[in-house]
Amino acid sequence: MSRILTLNIGASKAVLAEYSLSGKGGLTLSAYGSAEFPMVDINDPGSLGASLPSAIHQIMREQGIRPGPLVVSLSGQMVFPRFAKIPSVGDAEQQVRYEIEQNVPFPIDEIVSDHQFVGMTPEGDKATLIVAAKLEAVRSVTDAVRATGLKPMMVDVSPIAICNALKFAYPQLGGCSVVLDVGSKTTNLIILEDEKIYNRSIPVAGNTITKEIAQQFGCSFEEAEQLKLERGYVALGGVTEDEDEVSDRVSKIVRTVLTRLHAEISRSINFYRSQQGGSAPTRLFLTGGTARLPQLDQFFTESLQVEVEFLNPFGGVKFGPKIDPGALDTDAFALTESVGLALRGGDTAWLKINLMPPELVNEARAIKRIPFLVAGGVAFLAALGVAALVQNRLAEAANAKLERVQARNSALSSSETKLKAEIRQVDEATAKCDEFQQLLSSRSAALRRLQDVRKSLVNGMWITDWTAIPPPKEKPEAREAVKVTVRGWRDSMTKEEARWSSENAGKKSTAAEIVKSKIMRSVEFVPETVKIVAQRDVKECLTEFTIQMDVAPAVSVATKADAKGRNGKAAK
Secondary structure, eight states: EEEEEEEOOOSSEEEEEEEEEEEETTTEEEEEEEEEOOTTTTOOOHHHHHHHHHHHHHHHHHHOOOOOOEEEOOGGGGGGEEEEEEEEOOOOHHHHHHHHHSSSSSSSGGGEEEEEEEEEEEOOOOOEEEEEEHHHHHHHHHHHHHHHHHHEEEEEEHHHHHHHHHHHHHHOSSSSEEEEEEEEEEEEEEETTTTTTEEESSSSSHHHHHHHHHHHHHHHHHHHHHHHHOOOOOSSSSSSSSSOOOOOOHHHHHHHHHHHHHHHHHHHHHHHHHHHHHOOOOOOEEEEEGGGGHHHHHOOOOOOOOEEEOOOOTEEEEEOTOOOTTTHHHHHHHHHHHHHHHHTTTTTTTTOOOOOOHHHHHHHHHHHHHHHHHHHHHHHHHHHHHHHHHHHHHHHHHHHHHHHHHHHHHHHHHHHHHHHHHHHHHHHHHHHHHHHHHHHHHHHHHHHOOOOOOOOOOOTTEEEEEEOOOOOOOOOSSSOOOEEEEEEEEEHHHHHHHHHHHHTOOOOOOOHHHHHHHTTOOTOOOOOOOOOEEEEEOOOSSSEEEEEEOOOOOSSOHHHHHHHHHHHHHOO
């Protein structure tokens, strides 16, 4: 039984999972976790490359996932999908290259691409799926992954991984199906019908709803996101109103945004049917983080007039002892791609797109080739030695062959030496890159800490003072600390204390202690140093408290020891 890691990079978070592979297509989910990077622009390779290693390290540390072979998927925003009809006559590969040059808006030497023929069109042409991405963007991902000690084997694409997961989970699926992967920044629309496939990334998703709520309520994006999560649902047709005025307003804003998404979906379905001669959809599958909005399935049932269900990617997947089946009811929305990526690791996927940078492909081939050639040379030498002992008349011929093999082994040794030199250069460049990544990460450290503290506050609280406490001069090796003063409305804090007590078997806790316990779960601070250093009533309606804690040391994304370890393995 072998193990494979999968990494799905979304617009605002990364999901890392570990699977065990057994037999033909047997999958067992062993562990998984996710980490958010809300400040990252996924279209900026430098920003993504600087934030991804720390997110991966966080998941590996929290879930106990060890490094290993990895299949990674890129967000649909990072790639350019193209569906082409390639004539059956002539050089198909050359025609695919022509399609790429004509339709991808970047020079051919600045991209990495792959394609797969997926059946025939009614006109007798080859239906072809073409996927391309900027080489710089892909390298930023693979370099960041390698800096954590993981070994990227393949670079897939999120919509393709979802297609493979759907085919695996629903093997008897027939007719035309639509999958909506409703994420934070985009919605991936995927249409599957027999061997036909169509994909489009629609820029209407969860963040669009949040921005509309923020605009309508005149509040911050973070407050609007909280409103969406706590009070949001999709208002259905008719004149019914929610007794809660806030929930009613939020639900109607959600419906307005989803009506725009419905229009884009209808336009895409019509385009698919006209261009690929497809049928009308008979069912729709929902997945993605925003798919958890209450009544979303009823909205699409009503607007599209098709059967709607939530995509369960775990048909045929077993679970290891560390997996909580109850948590999967919610987490399944974020793990669909991981199942499709795991199938790539077992080479049982339907669609096999790989956007690995060419230098990594060549490096993998070279490393695989060396042991086989050396082993072949050793076996040949042994065979010649036996033949020389048994048949003295062939001694001269055997010696001649031996010399040729030795010459070949010498050439291989020279190639191996060159390969080691190249690997050393890569490691040196990686080390420099890691230093730059650490610098970029440190620039946003204060913002991350502030954001973690703000997330720990309950409703009706705000920060009034933030003081950084540097290490004392006599102990420069000590950790930096921060002191944060918070004020809150006493009635809101009392409600929060009552809610906490009801959820914790009647136990009592102050609002300050509730905030303290949340901050202790942050990876940005040292848990055992978090303490309440002051608390007082400011006015009849306000309470103020101060919390002090040490700042956690930065996580190294790649150390010199990692680089030496990799060089040692190459030498062996």
